[in-house]
Amino acid sequence: MLEVENLDLHYGQSRILYEVSFQAPKGQITTLIGNNGVGKTSALKAIAGRHPASAGTITVDGTLVRLTTAFQAANAGISYVPQGREVFPMMTVEENLETGFACLPKADHHIPDHIYDLFPVLRDMKARRGGDLSGGQQQQLAIARALITRPRVLLLDEPTEGIQPNVIQQIGDALRLLRTQGEMAIVLVEQNADFAYALGDSFIVVEGGRNGPRKLKADYTKDMLIADLAL
């Protein structure tokens, strides 16, 4: 379970987040939605240790985590799949995956089969440079790389952006499988209404740097989601 409480964030003098609070239970996909620029990516960055929060607390499975670097977040069990993927273009697929080893004990410095089973195309393209993969393949690589550290919290920022429909389907299937396995809380930021609604178990609307209440799927229609995406 990820618990975020009263998160504030600034870029210089500009305040972006105002007491953002939400919970993301293990074995569920918690979806943050809202219009461009409302602060969804900033919230993920703070949770991922990519940008310091100005105030607030982040708790993973009951343990308060202090985050000022991405390495600390990874050690606290938080993995982040950034918008734009950030695959290392000159490194092979295998080398990209191996970058996740930094926070694992030496005995675990191997790529588990289940990672390649989740995204078989990566097994076939192990030796290919990251920069030579298609956008969809890069997105699968970015998710696979985030899973190498065996996270308890997986943060995904717009994983379907610019991706063709058949790969979106594969990414959706992979996330459903991870949800079923129940070992991590998944937080999804998504502008694709179909994908967000199909995958989300609960929805948190972010508006002007503030978040509203958590809405369960049973109380939330796709039309409501489409309206909230525009807020």
Ligand SMILES: Nc1ncnc2c1ncn2[C@@H]1O[C@H](COP(=O)(O)OP(=O)(O)OP(=O)(O)O)[C@@H](O)[C@H]1O
């Ligand atoms: N590094 C930065 N320095 C200054 N301002 C920033 C920085 N990154 C984002 N912002 C601003 O912070 C606000 C929130 O941006 P953020 O990317 O978190 O929103 P978002 O909801 O994820 O939007 P999008 O869907 O477009 O990614 C925006 O006004 C944006 O211009």
